[in-house]
Amino acid sequence: MPPPSTVSETALQGKNVLVTGGLGFIGSNLARRLVAAGANVTLVDSLIPEYGGNPFNVEDLRGRVQVNVADVRDPHSINHLVSGQDYLFNLAGQTCHLDSVRDPQTDLEINCRAQLSILEACRKRNPAIRVIFTSTRQIYGVPRYLPVDEDHPLAPVDINGINKVAGESYHLFYHRIHGVRASVLRLTNTYGPRMRVKDDRQTFLGIWFMRLLDGQPLRVFGDGLQIRDFNYVDDVVEALLLCATDERADGQTFNLGAPDWVSLRDLAAMMVEVYGRGDYEIVPFPPERKAIDIGSYYSDHQRIVNTLGWHPSVPLREGIARTLAYFDEHRRHYWTSPEKGIAAA
C-alpha cells in the first residue's frame, strides 16, 4: 500500500515531466508515481554501468514513459530535453564517495559542470520550469550536533560532498538571480525496491540486501554503534512531488529523515530478524572508508514537515520487508548470485 499522499491527485495530470537519472533507483520509483498521476514522463539516463540506471527498473512502464538515453554532461541533449517541460526532477548524480576520491574530475563533471549546463538550459530555454534537486546529508560532514538541521554548517569530508554543495548552491543561485524556480532536498540514506544492490556505490544498505539474500553475512564497519536514519523510497518520492507541486518549496532547502534512526549493528540485526535467517559480523573499517566516515548522523526534518506537511510513513522494519520481497523476486535483474550464476541485467 503506498503511503497516504498529500499531493493533489490532479496536480500532475497532463504535465510534462523530465527526470534525470530516470532509470535509477529513485528516478524509476518516481516515474511510476508520475505515470499513475497522468503525467507525460521523459526519463533521461546515461546507463553507465557503475551508476544506478537499470532498464529493468521501468520495464513495467514500457510504452507509458519516454526513455531517452543521454548523459547530463552532454549540454546539447539537455538543451533539447528541458524544453517544454513543466517539471524537472534533477536526480542524476555520481553518488559514490570512494569513487569521488579516486576520480574527482568525473565527480566534478557530473555533480557540478553538468548541473550548470542543466540550469543554463532551463534559464535560456524554459525559465518557467520548476526544478527539484536531490542533494545529500553528506554535505554536513561530521555532525557537530544531532539531530542535524538545515542550518548545520556545511563541512563535507569528501569530494562528492564538496561538489554536491556546489550543485545545490547553483540551483538556489539560479532561483534567486535568474528566477528559475528550484528547491533542494537533502536526502539521508534512501532504500527500497530498484536500488543498486550489487555494490555499495549508492549506500552500504544496498550491498547488505544482496548479501542477506545470498546467504552472506552483513559486514558492519567499526563498532557498529554509529547511528543512521533511513527513508523508504516511496516517502522520498512523496517529498519530491510535494516540492514540485507546492510553491512554498521554491527556493527552499529541506532535510529528509525519519524518527526511527538506529545503530548499524541494530539495523543489521533487524534485517536478519525480518528476513528470518542470515547473520552479520563486526569488522574493522577499511582505512579509505574510515578517512571519510562521518560517525553518527540523523536529521532534523521538521522544516519540510512544517512547510509542506511531509512525513515519513513507512517504518524501517516494514520498508526492509518490502525491499527484501522485491529483490527476492527480481534478484536476477540486479546481481549475479554466486550459487546460481545468473547474470545481472
Add this chain to the structure above:
Amino acid sequence: MPPPSTVSETALQGKNVLVTGGLGFIGSNLARRLVAAGANVTLVDSLIPEYGGNPFNVEDLRGRVQVNVADVRDPHSINHLVSGQDYLFNLAGQTCHLDSVRDPQTDLEINCRAQLSILEACRKRNPAIRVIFTSTRQIYGVPRYLPVDEDHPLAPVDINGINKVAGESYHLFYHRIHGVRASVLRLTNTYGPRMRVKDDRQTFLGIWFMRLLDGQPLRVFGDGLQIRDFNYVDDVVEALLLCATDERADGQTFNLGAPDWVSLRDLAAMMVEVYGRGDYEIVPFPPERKAIDIGSYYSDHQRIVNTLGWHPSVPLREGIARTLAYFDEHRRHYWTSPEKGIAAA
C-alpha cells in the same frame, strides 16, 4: 619601505617556488619578495586579457624569474610544472563576480576543475610540496554578524563564491586525506601597485584608482555606507610567505583583514584627499550588481594573528598614497588614458 617581515630571511633561500597567476597583481608582488629572499621562482600565467596577468608587472625581474605562459586548465603543463617545487602559491583564478554570473562554466573550469588538476598533480608528482591557496571573503555571502570570522557560515551569493568554496575545500581535502600540505587564505579587498585597474574585474578599487588619476569622478554605488576592509598587497604577500614557511599553517584557513575598515563613501573621500584633487559621486546600484551585493563586510582576522603572528602593517591612507604614486608613474602600462591615447600594455 616594505613592512617589517616576520618571515625568516633564510627560509626561502634556494627554494623552488611556483606561483600560478604569477604575472598578476598579487603574484607579481610576491615574486619580487621571493626573488629578494633568494628563491628560484617560476611564474605561471595564461595572460588572458580579461584577467590580471601583465608582463610589465615583472619587467624589473627579467632574468631573475622564469616566466612560463600556461593556463591552469591545462593539466599537462601543470603536471610538469609542479614537479620539483618546494612551494606552490596557487593564486590563479577567475575573480570577477559578474563574469561568473554571465559565464559560469568558465568560472567553474578555472576555480574548480583546474584546482583539482593542480592538486592531483601535486599528489602524484610532488606530494611533499606545500600549497598556499588564495580564497576570498565572498564565500561568506551577506554577513550574519560583523566582524566575520572563519567560522561564519559559508553562503556565497554568486557563482564565483560557490566555486571558490569548492576550490578551498579541495585543498583542505587533499591535505587531510592525501597529505598534500595546504593552507587557505581568505582575502578581503587587496590593493596596491600592479593591481588590475582598467576595469573592476579584480575589485571596484582598481577602477577607482584609474578614474582618480584620469580626473574622472569615483562612482560609489548605493548609499555608500557599506563598510569594507582593505589590505595593502605587501601585507598579503607577508601572509602568504608566513603560511608557506610556518608549518602551523598546514591545514588551516585564515581570514585576512585590517582594523581600519571604512565606508565606501569615506574611502572615496579619503582617496580624493590623499591625491589632492578629484571628486566622487553617489550613484544607484546597477541591478546586476545589487543582486549579488553583500552589504557591509569586515573581517575578524585574529586567527592568523594568533597562529602566525601576522598583522597588517600598512595603513589604508599610506597604501593609497603608494598605489597612486605607482600608477601615476606607470599608468601607460595599465590603461589607456582618454586624454593621452596611449595604449595599455
